[in-house]
Amino acid sequence: MKGLLAFARKHRLTAGHLTGIGAISDAVVGYFDPQQKVYVKIHEEGQAELLSLTGNLALYDGAPFFHIHVALGLRDSSTRGGHLFEAIVRPTVELVLTTYSTSVRRKIDPDTGLPLLDP
Numbered sequence: 001m002k003g004l005l006a007f008a009r010k011h012r013l014t015a016g017h018l019t020g021i022g023a024i025s026d027a028v029v030g031y032f033d034p035q036q037k038v039y040v041k042i043h044e045e046g047q048a049e050l051l052s053l054t055g056n057l058a059l060y061d062g063a064p065f066f067h068i069h070v071a072l073g074l075r076d077s078s079t080r081g082g083h084l085f086e087a088i089v090r091p092t093v094e095l096v097l098t099t100y101s102t103s104v105r106r107k108i109d110p111d112t113g114l115p116l117l118d119p
Contacts, residue, residue, distance in 0.1 A: 001066060001086050008064035013057060013097075015104035018068070020053035022093030027072060029082040037113050044080055049073035050093055053084070057097070058104040060115045065106055 007013075027048060030041040055068030071081040106115040 001068075001084070003089075004066050005064055008057060008066070013064055013099050014059050015102060016057040016097055016099035018053070018055050018057070018066075018095055018097040020050060020093055020095040022050045023090055024048055024050050024072070024087040024093060025090040027070070027080075027087035028085040029070060029072070029080060030085060031082045032112075032114070034112065039083065039085075041085060042080070042082070044072060044074070046075065047090065048075075048080070050087075051079065053093075053095070055084075056104070056117075057099070058106045058117060060106040065115065 025045075025047045027044045028041050029044060030039045032038075033040050049072065050070060051073045052071040053068060055066055057064060057066055059065065068084040069082065070084045070087075071079055073079055105118045107118045108114070109116045
């Protein structure tokens with residue numbers, strides 16, 4: 001995520017969508033608990049196949065903000081998925097980032113406390 005944000009800042013990107021496949025290690029994925037209004041994070045240690053990555057890019061508080069979900073294939077052939085918080089590319093990830101010329105913005109939703117897309 002740090003690398004994606006650095007890329008978006010460097011190129012002044014404000015909107016887009018991305019997809020990807022590859023292999024990663026030491027991923028942190030999670031899901032939003034609506035009762036507690038917090039993300040529950042799960043650390044998936046070791047190597048995993050990045051079966052699918054999909055997400056979007058928008059501005060939040062004037063800065064690039066990626067919202068990404070993944071499906072991971074684990075060594076035992078099970079899968080794990082959810083919101084991606086961090087991961088190490090190992091050995092490679094192929095990303096396709098399509099950008100838009102018109103900015104997309106996020107704002108805090110008062111009901112959930114989440115930064116949702118602002119139509």
